[in-house]
Amino acid sequence: MDLTYTPEEEEFRARLREWLAEVLPSLPPKPSPDDWPGRRAYDLGWQRMLYDAGYAGLHWPVDAGGRGATPTQHLIYLEETEKAGAPYVGANFVGLLHAGPTIASEGTPAQRARWLPPVLRGEEVWCQGFSEPDAGSDLAALRTRAWRDGDDYVVSGSKIWTSHAEVADWCELLVRTDPAAPKHRGISWLAMPMDAPGITVRPLRTLAGSTEFAEVFLDEVRVPVSHRLGAENDGWRVTMVTLSYERGTAFVGEVVACRRVLGEVAREARKNGRWDDPALRRRLGGLNAEFRALWRLTQWNVSEAQRNGGVPGVGGSVFKLRYSHARQELYDAAAEVLGPEALDLGRQWTLDRLSSLSYTIAAGTSQIQHNIVAERILGLPKGR
């Protein structure tokens, strides 16, 4: 058990720090959350800067245009960018963390050449067409249909909770290509161009008041058969490849951020007198234990992945269950510190408190994660 970093890792950290200190001051101001074109331009601009500096696709394999960094280097990258206040992956999330790695692992040489470089260079944005109104946690219940017509699939149906749909160039789309097959079988994975005729995007307003995601309606949209990743009706397996990556390191930077926010909350409590309340101090102390431990669990999971050649283990579900809950606890504690001001939407912590409510739902609800832990790790029998 070793928590020290190798000289190579320390050198990587030092160079990254130096570069961040140099480029971050020249970034344009952050656009408002509802300015989608502005956010797209901002996020792509940051991606381009990463590309030019050699940090794009850090964790992607080298033969996919990535840097082939070790999981530990990726951890350092996420830690340092968060500490330096660098932009989040933002609109590039699906391309870099989802669709990209999936194409890199399952795509043909032509598909890799077409779709991977523009993601790394910050030229194209992807969105994720997985969830449907009747297929959220039960993803395999999806009903969007695709049938063959010559060299095209014709797709009809609808998707929901699609982040970045308004500004995306591509959608990683799950469709049902064999309605007669068992529900996990007859599914295919398609790359759908978002400018194809028949696509309607309707933004959804979240409880936080912002338009974080959208509904996407598909009315006989034509997608070339050559845009299918993997075999026809093999989309479920392709998708599972993707989801294991999503839970692997997606939250590393956020844990670092939560530890920073917790310190700010404590200092705010000192300033406004709430710190004199022992019950509140104990609560914040308990949260300190929580986020320290979550950071250690992250280091544990990353080290495990590194030993297994970069493949994330099942620890992702364990982590997500506790982290999503802890994040909500953090902002509840922040609200207690703020008192009446916690009801002011002008406070960043109030907005963050609202958005934290999505964490126990998105990327597999806590209830589904509990089932995954119980069945796949503990080996309990599947329920009916």
Next chain:
Amino acid sequence: MDFQLTDDQRALKAGVRELLAGRFGRERLRAAVDEGPRLDRALWRELGEAGFFALRLPEADGGVGLGLPEAVLAFEEAGRVLLPGPLIATHLAAGVVDGAATGETVVTAVDGGGLVEWLAEADVVRGDATGAEPLRPVDPLTPLHRVPVSGGAGLTDVRPVGSTGALPTAPLTSLFTAAEQLGTAARACETAVQHARTREQFGQPIGAFQAVKHLCAQMLVRVELARAAVYAAAVTADPVDIAAARLLADEAAVRGARDCLQVHGGMGFTWESDVHLCLKRAWTRTQRAGTATESEELLAADLVSGVGR
């Protein structure tokens, strides 16, 4: 960074587990409960021979020369089998009290909170136990005395052995206690899962029901989070890390044992089931070397101190 057990650490952990499975398995545990709290001196010497107490003593002084992480792994295994006795006090006395390292001398200590474990059975008591009054202990395998004057009566004077010689006794006691809690929490989780797989109701194993599944999953989540925190604290030996590890390990053990009892249903409420032994030991350990409040205050102070981030 390679925050995983090394091959040697795995081997050590497996070795301690094997030793304890052979010498303090389930039958021995139940027999000890029936016999009442008498320290098994032969087992104590065997632990001494195996290096349990001298683990961190330098090889030049006749010890094994290992560090805190290895000791934590050994205490985790002791916690898993609910091994009774003043293990931590004797371990901390190795190299300080004659015979402690070899298991010839049984050493106990007055804790800062004013409790002494195994006072009547110990050969040496560290700290001032004048006027100690026996309690009727909730855990049948941890006899307890209460010392009238508390606070500062603990073992601040002991200079522990090994590379972490600068650490006072209380954080080390807390760290090893956390390791024991981790082992007990893991045992409770495994026991619950085993029961949920085999016990049938309504024509299927109860583990197929989501309500039971989720209890078990939550137990594992608490164990794994505590494990990461305890192992990290063993590596850093940082008092704030230790306080965090202790909070999470106490939670994992106490709540884990309660959930295990719940999964066992009516059987879990019987003397015959082992579940209550896990819970009672876990409760007993929560009183050792500082309360949860003290840990939380230390962690709160860390947030505003500007160091430790």
